[in-house]
Amino acid sequence: MAQRALSETRTAEDQAFARSLAARHFRGAVWERFFQAAIVIGIVALLALMFNTVNRIVGLVAVQEAIHPSEISDVPLEQLSAEQLAAILTERLPSGGRVLVRDGLLGGADYYNANNTLTMGQFLPDVTLPESVASKKLSELQPEDTQALFVAAMDKNTLLDEVYDQVVGRDVVGSWPLTASLFNRADIEAEIAADHPNATLQWNSWLDLQFLVDSMSNTPADTGIRTAFLGTIWVLLLTLLVSFPLGVGTALYLEEYSSGNNWLERFIETNIRNLAGVPSIIYGLLGLAIFVRTLESITQGRTVISAALTMALLILPVIIINAQEALRAVPPSIREASFGLGATKWQTIWNQVLPAAMPGILTGTILGMSRAIGETAPLIIIGAATFIVKDPNSPVSKFTVIPIQIYNWAKQPGGQYQDIAAAGIVLLLIVLLLFNATAIILRQRFRRSLSA
Amino acid sequence: MTTTNGATAIDLKSVKVFYNDKLAVDDVNIPIYHNKITAFIGPSGCGKSTVLRSINRMNDLIPGARVEGQVLYHNKNLYGDNVDPVEVRRRIGMVFQKPNPFPKSIYDNVAYGPRLLGIRDRRTLDEIVERSIKGAYLWDEVKDDLKKSGLALSGGQQQRLCIARTIAVEPDVILMDEPASALDPIATQAIEELMRELVKQYTIVIVTHNMQQAQRVSDYTAFFSIRKAEETGGQERRWGVLGEYAPTDQLFSNPKAEETERYIRGEFG
Ligand SMILES: Nc1ncnc2c1ncn2[C@@H]1O[C@H](COP(=O)(O)OP(=O)(O)OP(=O)(O)O)[C@@H](O)[C@H]1O
Ligand SMILES: [Mg+2]
Numbered sequence: 246m247a248q249r250a251l252s253e254t255r256t257a258e259d260q261a262f263a264r265s266l267a268a269r270h271f272r273g274a275v276w277e278r279f280f281q282a283a284i285v286i287g288i289v290a291l292l293a294l295m296f297n298t299v300n301r302i303v304g305l306v307a308v309q310e311a312i313h314p315s316e317i318s319d320v321p322l323e324q325l326s327a328e329q330l331a332a333i334l335t336e337r338l339p340s341g342g343r344v345l346v347r348d349g350l351l352g353g354a355d356y357y358n359a360n361n362t363l364t365m366g367q368f369l370p371d372v373t374l375p376e377s378v379a380s381k382k383l384s385e386l387q388p389e390d391t392q393a394l395f396v397a398a399m400d401k402n403t404l405l406d407e408v409y410d411q412v413v414g415r416d417v418v419g420s421w422p423l424t425a426s427l428f429n430r431a432d433i434e435a436e437i438a439a440d441h442p443n444a445t446l447q448w449n450s451w452l453d454l455q456f457l458v459d460s461m462s463n464t465p466a467d468t469g470i471r472t473a474f475l476g477t478i479w480v481l482l483l484t485l486l487v488s489f490p491l492g493v494g495t496a497l498y499l500e501e502y503s504s505g506n507n508w509l510e511r512f513i514e515t516n517i518r519n520l521a522g523v524p525s526i527i528y529g530l531l532g533l534a535i536f537v538r539t540l541e542s543i544t545q546g547r548t549v550i551s552a553a554l555t556m557a558l559l560i561l562p563v564i565i566i567n568a569q570e571a572l573r574a575v576p577p578s579i580r581e582a583s584f585g586l587g588a589t590k591w592q593t594i595w596n597q598v599l600p601a602a603m604p605g606i607l608t609g610t611i612l613g614m615s616r617a618i619g620e621t622a623p624l625i626i627i628g629a630a631t632f633i634v635k636d637p638n639s640p641v642s643k644f645t646v647i648p649i650q651i652y653n654w655a656k657q658p659g660g661q662y663q664d665i666a667a668a669g670i671v672l673l674l675i676v677l678l679l680f681n682a683t684a685i686i687l688r689q690r691f692r693r694s695l696s697a
Numbered sequence: 698m699t700t701t702n703g704a705t706a707i708d709l710k711s712v713k714v715f716y717n718d719k720l721a722v723d724d725v726n727i728p729i730y731h732n733k734i735t736a737f738i739g740p741s742g743c744g745k746s747t748v749l750r751s752i753n754r755m756n757d758l759i760p761g762a763r764v765e766g767q768v769l770y771h772n773k774n775l776y777g778d779n780v781d782p783v784e785v786r787r788r789i790g791m792v793f794q795k796p797n798p799f800p801k802s803i804y805d806n807v808a809y810g811p812r813l814l815g816i817r818d819r820r821t822l823d824e825i826v827e828r829s830i831k832g833a834y835l836w837d838e839v840k841d842d843l844k845k846s847g848l849a850l851s852g853g854q855q856q857r858l859c860i861a862r863t864i865a866v867e868p869d870v871i872l873m874d875e876p877a878s879a880l881d882p883i884a885t886q887a888i889e890e891l892m893r894e895l896v897k898q899y900t901i902v903i904v905t906h907n908m909q910q911a912q913r914v915s916d917y918t919a920f921f922s923i924r925k926a927e928e929t930g931g932q933e934r935r936w937g938v939l940g941e942y943a944p945t946d947q948l949f950s951n952p953k954a955e956e957t958e959r960y961i962r963g964e965f966g
Contacts, residue, residue, distance in 0.1 A: 578797035584758060586810040586866060587787025597799060695800040
């Protein structure tokens with residue numbers, strides 16, 4: 246070692262020093278190894294999680310069709326015009342397509358039965374229909390009327406989907422994870438040949454654009470996450486809108502205005518710290534009692550706003566505590582300088598203290614929002630809908646969120662549901678990363694504006 | 698240096714300062730003359746900063762600090778009932794021991810005070826910023842890069858930026874607490890020259906540990922010293938008092954109190 250060269254004389258004292266120095270270095274090296282091991286374990290766990298998820302999302306699926314498309318049309322269905330597709334629907338579906346009109350366009354059997362005296366024109370005021378069609382009731386429609394109705398009310402892609410769904414009857418009868426698809430293809434083909442002789446094998450990714458933009462359906466192959474995705478976005482934005490100003494405001498009051506000397510303020514501070522550790526399900530019960538039941542006249546019950554308020558309560562302690570720490574870390578010299586120039590307390594807080602504390606406040610907000618994105622328990626308690634097809638479009642809409650959707654799919658029997666659950670998980674992670682990336686970029690901009 | 702008595706800008710009358718009901722400075726009486734530099738000297742802990750901060754009510758910001766007696770400004774007691782400390786600090790500015798520019802651009806640092814007063818017009822602000830930075834003899838060094846962060850300047854430049862920031866609101870009095878103690882000799886000289894310039898327009902009070910500096914720049918000097926008393930229970934109680942106040946030449950050449958003489962000869966403190 247280099248150190249040894251320094252002590253040529255080798256007195257007893259030198260030797261003792263060399264020995265103890267070696268021991269000191271050794272202790273440091275042991276800890277360094279330990280820290281390295283910790284990070285390696287973390288990375289391995291993360292990779293395993295990612296592998297498991299991706300393994301489920303991408304792979305081979307066996308697709309079976311009730312009628313082969315070539316029996317319907319000589320050219321591929323994608324090349325047919327809207328009129329031709331509508332003609333196929335009218336020709337091949339029961340009652341000349343009237344069932345599809347009722348369930349697909351008129352709001353379903355229940356809704357139709359309640360309003361069955363209306364004409365098509367009254368049912369569909371937004372659609373421009375030929376007069377001969379508009380004046381008729383459902384029961385009076387002839388096949389050429391339904392065909393005209395389909396062309397007027399649906400675009401070509403929707404018509405194509407309907408042909409595939411209703412006429413061709415495309416159905417996924419088996420799915421395999423990525424590893425099996427890559428290495429056991431022969432076995433899979435044998436299995437298919439035995440169980441579903443008409444089915445064909447093809448590659449499939451469950452996480453695709455269709456998955457994002459489709460709403461819920463009870464066949465796994467057609468289902469999408471749009472409704473839950475929008476639900477998550479609505480809940481998160483409202484949560485942020487409520488908890489950020491409230492949390493920062495509370496922290497500002499506690500740090501900058503209250504003296505912190507009286508017992509009430511100390512009591513409040515202690516309890517905010519304790520609240521951060523309360524299990525989320527308790528917040529769910531609280532939200533159910535207050536926002537869903539007591540304030541039902543305002544929140545309309547089990548709605549986006551009830552969920553957002555509950556989530557806001559849940560993450561408030563995290564935001565408050567982090568904001569307090571950030572405010573405390575603002576150097577006193579900045580405050581003194583501001584006051585020394587004749588700033589009022591509010592001017593000092595607004596112009597100097599808040600900007601300097603903003604990176605820390607945003608860190609706390611990121612932590613809080615990350616928690617809110619993944620929370621499921623409180624939302625199940627306050628009763629987020631588990632199967633809805635209507636997108637949330639206001640704070641008082643019924644809603645579901647991605648984690649609940651994942652949970653519902655994951656508990657269904659059948660491998661394909663596990664696959665779409667995996668696709669949902671990846672989407673959830675993407676939303677989480679997007680939110681955090683936004684906050685981190687904001688934080689960096691504040692940091693940069695503060696430093697030299 | 699002149700020693701003729703002009704009008705006073707500020708009169709400290711029987712000022713006592715307490716921290717958490719413990720006496721820190723007892724019974725200080727000092728006149729602070731208009732357009733003159735008054736220096737506070739004395740051993741560490743004698744209460745120079747405490748008295749200085751009591752002049753523009755910066756002590757209000759310290760929990761537990763309390764001021765008794767009167768600080769008269771234009772014959773008005775700054776600790777009177779209907780005095781707003783915000784207005785006091787706008788008239789009596791302060792420069793701190795450690796340069797403390799805001800983490801903002803040079804321009805925004807200097808424009809901060811005027812903006813607090815509600816000045817928004819860009820042209821007016823530009824004028825004020827240029828005049829103030831020139832007044833702090835910093836203009837030639839920063840004029841090309843006013844957008845640069847104030848923290849990117851050297852220590853001496855930062856302190857002059859803080860002075861520019863203070864004069865941008867055109868106070869009557871500028872309090873400086875050891876403004877050059879964190880600086881090298883060249884930066885210190887720049888600050889001292891700047892003070893001699895500024896005193897033509899402003900009244901200045903400066904705290905310093907540097908005897909030569911006090912002699913070089915100040916017109917009047919107040920020497921503070923420490924009193925001690927044995928408490929019941931064997932504990933020692935210490936507080937600061939005004940030891941001597943006189944025109945600077947006189948205090949250094951012909952100190953009245955023996956204590957002052959020993960301090961300026963460097964025998965204690
Ligand atoms: N914020 C405070 N809280 C309690 N006591 C304080 C506070 N500031 C100062 N003191 C006490 O008041 C006395 C005077 O302090 P002060 O800072 O005014 O001395 P000083 O003369 O400026 O010293 P120095 O030359 O070291 O800056 C000291 O005994 C100090 O302990
Ligand atoms: Mg001091």
